[in-house]
Amino acid sequence: MTQRKDNSLSSISALIHPVVVLNISDQWTRARVQNEDPKMVCGAILGKQSGRDVEIWNSFELKSSIVESHLVLDEEYFVQRNLLYKETFAELEFLGFYVSGDHERVIEDDIYLQRQALQHNESPFLLKFNVFAPVISDKVSISVFDSSVDPVNENSLIFHSITVKIISEMAEQIGLDHVARYSKTNASAESTTSKQMAAQFGAINTFLQGIAVAKAYVKSVQLGQIEKDDYILKEINKLCFKLSVHSEKFAEQCSRDNLQTSDHKLLVLLSAFCSVQGAMFQLVEKGF
Incomplete structure (x- = not known):
């Protein structure tokens, strides 16, 4: 199984809500506390797609294991969780998987994830969050890829990078500000x-x-x-x-x-x- 990354940007643009970033960060933090050297964390992303505009609203974590040096998701667990989320958030659809790792390149584990996503979505997306990248100003180390079958080799996938933008509504901004606020002893709990x-x-x-x-x-x-x-x-x-x-x-x-x-x-x-x-x-x- 091979893959090729196309350096050209896809015409599709992805809008990501902050709760997705918080979910991934929280999952990684818990994995880091439980395991001093976690390999990676992964999960599913939910949202809406209208034409060439993709909006990622929510996400949920998934169980995974390493089989023959490859990351494999618990398919049964994913199907059950996806059905529950579909009943609760009927307007959101499964868009693909997310995984922690180098957001600037696609590795073999990412291909296996994308192959699994193709079983549930004809054109899934792959979100990569680099948890080790240093924070530079307001830039978040997140990349989103879409894929297509290589016309030369049908067993190969071509990954295209998508323009990413973090967006939030006023209610989300207030909630996130309360979550991310810092305070000192005897300091007011009032948010920014x-x-x-x-x-x-x-x-x-x-x-x-x-x-x-x-x-x-x-x-x-x-x-x-x-x-x-x-x-x-x-x-x-x-x-x-x-x-x-x-x-x-x-x-x-x-x-x-x-x-x-x-x-x-x-x-x-x-x-x-x-x-x-x-x-x-x-x-x-x-x-x-």
């Missing part, structure tokens, strides 16, 4: 994200206080309680135009649009909450 949000809230609150002062100033001038200052009134007028609230009709329309937007977001949030609640009930029934 919550601190940033608190700073933004403080800035907005200060701005609203300034608006209230400007409004009170204009009202006092109108009542003749204080002498008007043309420069201050000019600056307040500029601010009103920037805020686009000088028209009562526009203000009413803005309020109506905000109400519709809030209702829409509330419906989306309610739908997501019901979905999560249903998933939790399913997990409890399965004994997780």
Whole structure:
């Protein structure tokens, strides 16, 4: 069984959510604690594929063993786990396997994994995570490959590297920030994200206080309680135009649009909450 790596980039792009990286890191950490020199860890990746865009949402670890110097997965265990995940996350499909190791090259064990993945997916992907690579700025040592049959030799696979990008939604960012935060003894457990949000809230609150002062100033001038200052009134007028609230009709329309937007977001949030609640009930029934 042979393989060949094509140095050209595939036109397919892969988006990876942080939970996948955390799962692999956690699995490797536990394997390292239990075994001082673990060979490698592996598992399955789940996600969605639309045309040439692949989004990897989740992953789960698999049992493996070394047979005749080759990494072999427990097929029965994989099938059972995949079925359970399919029932819980029906919108996600099996995309391939992940394995720890040098992310810049494909080795023989990777070929065996890819051959096994071909039994469950016509065009699987292989994700490699180099756990030994030093961290350089914000660059993560992850590569994703797709494969195709060599037209010259049908027993050989050609691997193509795929453009990889780590993405995250706001909810994931907050959760990851709490997981990855560091604190000292007697230090606050507040995360970086919550601190940033608190700073933004403080800035907005200060701005609203300034608006209230400007409004009170204009009202006092109108009542003749204080002498008007043309420069201050000019600056307040500029601010009103920037805020686009000088028209009562526009203000009413803005309020109506905000109400519709809030209702829409509330419906989306309610739908997501019901979905999560249903998933939790399913997990409890399965004994997780």
